[in-house]
Amino acid sequence: MADYHLSRYDMILPLEEVEGKALLANGVYGAYDVVPLSCIDSIKSGGEWLDEELFERLKKRGHLVKESAEEELKNASLLTRCWWLLPYRAIMDLVIMPTYNCNFRCDYCYERKRLEKGNEWLGHSMSDEVLDAVFDQIDEYIRQGRHIRNVFLYGGEPLLRTNKKQVEYIINACHDREIKLICVTNGYDLDQYIDILEPDWFDFLQITVDGPKEVHDKRRFLAGGQGSYEKIMKNISLVLEKGLRVHLRTNINRSNLESVMELPKEFEKRGFLKYPNFYWYFKATIGCFEDDPNNAITDLEMYETMKAFGMDKKTALQHCMLYGQITRRVGGAIAAETYPPLRPAACGAEADMLVVDPDGKLYTCWDVVSMEEYTVGYTDLEAKRFRFDLNFPKWRGRTADRLENCADCPMMMVCGGGCAIESDHAYGTMDKGFCGTFKEAFEEVVPYICGNKYKESGEDELGGSWYDLIGNITDEDKETLFSTMSQLEAQDILKKYLRRYKRIFR
Ligand code: SF4
Ligand code: SF4
Numbered sequence: 001m002a003d004y005h006l007s008r009y010d011m012i013l014p015l016e017e018v019e020g021k022a023l024l025a026n027g028v029y030g031a032y033d034v035v036p037l038s039c040i041d042s043i044k045s046g047g048e049w050l051d052e053e054l055f056e057r058l059k060k061r062g063h064l065v066k067e068s069a070e071e072e073l074k075n076a077s078l079l080t081r082c083w084w085l086l087p088y089r090a091i092m093d094l095v096i097m098p099t100y101n102c103n104f105r106c107d108y109c110y111e112r113k114r115l116e117k118g119n120e121w122l123g124h125s126m127s128d129e130v131l132d133a134v135f136d137q138i139d140e141y142i143r144q145g146r147h148i149r150n151v152f153l154y155g156g157e158p159l160l161r162t163n164k165k166q167v168e169y170i171i172n173a174c175h176d177r178e179i180k181l182i183c184v185t186n187g188y189d190l191d192q193y194i195d196i197l198e199p200d201w202f203d204f205l206q207i208t209v210d211g212p213k214e215v216h217d218k219r220r221f222l223a224g225g226q227g228s229y230e231k232i233m234k235n236i237s238l239v240l241e242k243g244l245r246v247h248l249r250t251n252i253n254r255s256n257l258e259s260v261m262e263l264p265k266e267f268e269k270r271g272f273l274k275y276p277n278f279y280w281y282f283k284a285t286i287g288c289f290e291d292d293p294n295n296a297i298t299d300l301e302m303y304e305t306m307k308a309f310g311m312d313k314k315t316a317l318q319h320c321m322l323y324g325q326i327t328r329r330v331g332g333a334i335a336a337e338t339y340p341p342l343r344p345a346a347c348g349a350e351a352d353m354l355v356v357d358p359d360g361k362l363y364t365c366w367d368v369v370s371m372e373e374y375t376v377g378y379t380d381l382e383a384k385r386f387r388f389d390l391n392f393p394k395w396r397g398r399t400a401d402r403l404e405n406c407a408d409c410p411m412m413m414v415c416g417g418g419c420a421i422e423s424d425h426a427y428g429t430m431d432k433g434f435c436g437t438f439k440e441a442f443e444e445v446v447p448y449i450c451g452n453k454y455k456e457s458g459e460d461e462l463g464g465s466w467y468d469l470i471g472n473i474t475d476e477d478k479e480t481l482f483s484t485m486s487q488l489e490a491q492d493i494l495k496k497y498l499r500r501y502k503r504i505f506r
Contacts, residue, residue: 003046005046006043009072010026011024011027013446014447015451018454020038021036022037023446024061025450026061026063026467027409027410027414028076029062029470031463031464032450043064057460060468061467062466062470062471069408073407078473079470080342080344082494086487086490091149093149093353094134094138094150094152094354095353095366097358098125098155098170099155099156099162099358100121100357101124102160103160104188104222104228105222106221117370125358126166130360131173133379133381136384137386142177150179150203151174151180152184152366153167153183154184154355157189158183158184158185159183159190161189167196171196171201180202181202182202182203183204185205186207186208187228194242197242199245202244204245204279205239206249207232207248208251209233210260211250211259212260212263213230216229217229219256236270236272237271240275245279246278246279247281248267249281250282250283253284255295257297264319280319281321282302283321284296284299288425298436301437317444317445322437322438326414326438329414330449330450336463339464340413344401344417346415346419347365350364355369356379357370361377361379362375362377362386364396365420365421368421374391376392394430398430400413402431403432403433411438411439417433418433418438422434468497469494469497469498477493477496477497
C-alpha cells in the first residue's frame with residue numbers, strides 16, 4: 001500500500017442526499033466510485049488501513065495509483081490517442097453554408113463583421129460548382145469508410161427564400177446518401193420551406209428565440225428593423241405539427257438574462273411543451289464576441305438565475321446548455337457497463353466538424369466563419385476535393401492533455417480544454433485551456449447525478465473505467481499506440497486489453 005497515492009486526476013466530492021458516503025470522481029479515466037465517508041483520510045494517504053476489497057477496487061478503477069504526475073499525464077495522452085484511433089473517430093459532421101446573407105441584423109451576432117464586406121459578397125449563394133465539389137468530396141469520404149453523421153445547414157440564414165434551389169439540392173443529396181440533416185435557422189422563412197422539410201430526413205431544426213416578444217424583437221429584428229417574434233412562433237407550431245424535431249435555443253447575455261425566464265411559460269401557453277419533438281435550452285453568448293464586456297455573462301450566472309426564478313434543479317440542469325452537456329457526458333459514463341465516453345477535445349471544431357462557406361473556404365469552427373485568419377483550407381473545384389492548410393492540424397491537435405494549464409485538471413476528459421476562440425481572445429493563443437465556469441458546473445452536476453444513480457442502483461462502482469487499459473498494457477503496446485497511424489493496428493492492440501470492447505468496436 002505504501003507505494004500508492006490518490007491519482008492526480010481524482011476529486012473527492014459529496015454525494016447529494018446520501019448520508020455517510022462520498023464520491024471519488026476521476027475525470028480522466030472516467031471512474032466514478034462511491035466510498036464510505038469514514039475512509040476518506042485513509043484514501044488520501046494512499047489507502048493505508050483500507051480493507052482489502054475496497055483497496056483493490058480503488059486500484060483497479062484508477063483512483064489509487066503508483067504513477068507519478070508525469071506518468072499520469074502520459075496516461076491521459078494515451079487515452080487521447082485511443083480516442084483518435086477508435087472507430088468512432090471515423091465520424092464527421094459537415095456544415096454547409098449556402099450563403100452568408102441573413103434577413104436579420106441581431107444586435108449580438110458574431111457574424112456581424114461579414115456585413116462590412118459589402119452587398120455583392122454578402123448576397124451571393126453557393127454555386128452549383130461548389131455544391132458538386134462538396135458532395136463529390138463527401139462521396140470520397142464515404143468510400144474511405146468515414147461516416148458522415150450529419151450535414152448541418154448553416155449561414156448566414158440558410159433558409160432564405162432566395163436560397164431554395166441550393167437548399168433543395170443539399171437536402172436531396174443528403175437523402176440520397178442517407179445522411180440526416182440538422183438546420184440552424186432563425187425560423188423566419190420556415191413556412192416557405194415547409195413543403196420540402198421531411199421529418200425523417202432531419203435530425204432537428206435549431207431555432208433561436210431570445211425572450212418574450214418585446215425583448216426578442218429588440219434583439220432579433222429584420223434588416224428593415226421589424227420584429228420577428230410572432231412569425232417565428234407561428235412557424236415553430238407549423239413544423240412541430242408536421243413532426244419535425246425542434247431545439248429552441250435562447251442566447252442570453254446580461255440584457256435579457258431576467259426577461260428570458262418568462263419563456264418556458266410562453267412555450268406552455270402556445271402548446272409547444274406537449275410535443276415530444278420539442279426541446280428548449282438556454283445558452284450564454286460567447287463572451288469574447290460581446291462589444292461591451294459588461295454584457296457578457298457566465299454559464300454559472302445563467303444557471304443561478306434559472307434557479308433564483310424558481311426552476312427546480314432537474315429542470316435547470318436539463319435546459320442550461322453547459323450543465324446539460326456535463327449531465328450527458330458523465331451520465332453516459334455512469335449509465336453503461338462499458339467504457340466511459342472520452343472527451344479530450346472541447347467541441348466539434350477540434351474533433352469532427354468541418355464547415356464549408358459559400359465560396360468553398362473551409363473552417364473548423366462555425367463561429368469564426370468569414371474571418372480569414374481562421375480558415376483551414378479551401379475546396380479545389382477542379383479536383384472536387386478539400387485541400388487543407390497548416391492551420392488545420394492546429395485545431396485538430398488541440399486536446400486538453402496538450403494544453404499547459406489543463407495538464408493537472410481532474411475534469412480534463414469531460415471538458416476537453418474549453419473553447420479555443422475564447423482562449424485565443426483571452427490569452428492570445430489557442431494553446432491554453434479556457435475554463436469559464438466549467439469547474440463550478442461539474443461540481444454542481446456530478447454529485448447530483450451520481451447521488452441519484454447510487455440511490456437507484458445501490459452500486460458502488462458507477463460505470464466502467466479506462467484504467468482497465470492503463471493498468472495492464474505493456475510498454476511495447478503503449479509505444480505502438482503512440483506511433484501507429486493505422487486504426488486497424490490500434491484496434492487489434494486495444495481488443496487484447498479492453499474486456500468490454502464490444503460496445504466500443506460496434
Ligand atoms: S471553438 Fe469555441 S466557438 Fe468554435 S465551435 Fe468550438 S466552442 Fe464554439
Ligand atoms: S479548460 Fe479548465 S476546466 Fe477545462 S480541462 Fe482545462 S483546466 Fe480543466
